[in-house]
Amino acid sequence: MEAYVGMWGAMAEAGETSDWRSPELARYASGDALTTISGSLYADARNGVITLGRPVNDPQVxxxxxxxxxxxxxxxxxxxxxxxxxxxxxxxxxxxxxPGGRRAIRAEVGVQSDGVWRVTRFAVQELGSC
Incomplete structure (x- = not known):
């Protein structure tokens, strides 16, 4: 759970400047998840877009x-x-x-080769899906 919530916090912090290279992202995400986050932030940086505020999560295993x-x-x-x-x-x-809103999210979190739990992939559904 710590890796999942940490990923969203790191993404929110990196989004304030669209820092797609933030080392905090790799602390909580790897594989497809890290590629998705970094790619999205890179596109935002190229387009002069930032993300402000914080998401609210209510995860359940x-x-x-x-x-x-x-x-x-x-x-x-x-x-x-x-x-x-x-x-x-x-x-x-x-x-x-x-405006933003509530979206269903599914995520896979796994123990990596270094023994640390990280989000390996996630999918965010359309607005109003939960």
Whole structure:
């Protein structure tokens, strides 16, 4: 759970400047998850977009494998981005017409080769999906 919540916090912090190279991202995410986050922040940096505020998460573990000594955990969340929105850096005007809101999120968190739990992949559904 710490890796999952930490990933969103690191993403929010990096989003304030669209710092796609932030070392904090790799502290909580790896694999597809890290690639997705870094790519999104890179695109925002290229387009002069920043993200301000913080997401609100309410994650729940839905499975753990193997049950005896888990190395992979699946998490479901209904994340709220109402106070975590994208803005043009130079004008602070909103990028999107729609406000944030609640979205269903599924994530896989696993123990990595260095023994640290990190989010390896996640999927965020459309606005209003939870």
């Amino acid at each position: 839905v499975s753990a494998e193997p049950p005896e000594e888990p190395t992979t955990v699946l998490i479901e969340d209904c994340g709220d981005s109402s106070d975590w929105l994208r803005y043009f850096e130079d004008t602070r005007e909103p990028v999107d017409d729609e």
